[in-house]
Amino acid sequence: MPNHSQRPRFFSYLRDDLDKLDQYVHRQVHVRLAQRRMSLFDERNIHTYRHGNRWTNELTDETAPEISKMSAEATIYAVDIINHETSTLENYIESMVEQLYRSLMTHLYETIGDAAESTGNALSISDHNGDKPAGFLAMMKRIQFGVDRYGRPTRPSLHVAPQAGEELIKALNEKPPEFHLEFEVIAREKETDAITREAHRLSRYRWRPR
Known part of the structure; x- marks a missing residue:
């Protein structure tokens, strides 16, 4: 039986390569989600704000709205990577995009519904x-x-x-x-x-x- 030092190291990759792969995956999720979103909204009417820990809100008489968040979760199995299943990465990206888009639409309909109900325009x-x-x-x-x-x-x-x-x-x-x-x-x-x-x-x- 081979000792620990003789066993193959399947995940011994360079850190730079990992960073590049991570950036590629996140970029693909961002671009594909933006393409789905463009079917609903004109990109010229969309503003994006970076997350920060120094945000402040001015006090108003109205109830302050809560910041909604979207999340997605997917699993990549190590055995698929070892077996060079190239479709695993594509499936992961599409799964993330679909989940985020579904969360976006759910939040959109809930927000519009609440606004219509509050004004009686329902x-x-x-x-x-x-x-x-x-x-x-x-x-x-x-x-x-x-x-x-x-x-x-x-x-x-x-x-x-x-x-x-x-x-x-x-x-x-x-x-x-x-x-x-x-x-x-x-x-x-x-x-x-x-x-x-x-x-x-x-x-x-x-x-x-x-």
């Missing part, structure tokens, strides 16, 4: 006796449209579960033309209001937009 399917198209139309009447960077009105996005989305689309398609005409009239009014609000906002500045 609808329930029971408000219209289960009539989903009627609830959809009522939702359109309550919201405001925004504009893009060029001042063009943009219609909002609707996030629903896949099955619920299919049911909603089917219910909307079964409505008569008068329903769709009313929806389009409301949408046009919302777009006009969005342009008016943006023009009023710009009028407060002394410079003239190009």
Whole structure:
């Protein structure tokens, strides 16, 4: 039986190589998560702050919100590394990205839901006796449209579960033309209001937009 000094050292790598691998993995997780996030948010509207131990918050009358955190966990087995399973690293990166993205979406929906509930701007399917198209139309009447960077009105996005989305689309398609005409009239009014609000906002500045 070989003594301890004769046994192979599978993890005897240079420290520089470990640092480079660690940086590569973290970079891949960061880039892929950013790509997933870009499908929801314009990167020009996202600000990133580094962690620090000297943060301070000004006191307000409102209850201070808690800082939410996202976490992910994955396992890499030593035997896979020994057997040169190259897919292990890729699976680890994708698992981390998927978990972080799921945490992001959960926090996003919870934050929007809490904000809507606090202002009373929330609808329930029971408000219209289960009539989903009627609830959809009522939702359109309550919201405001925004504009893009060029001042063009943009219609909002609707996030629903896949099955619920299919049911909603089917219910909307079964409505008569008068329903769709009313929806389009409301949408046009919302777009006009969005342009008016943006023009009023710009009028407060002394410079003239190009």
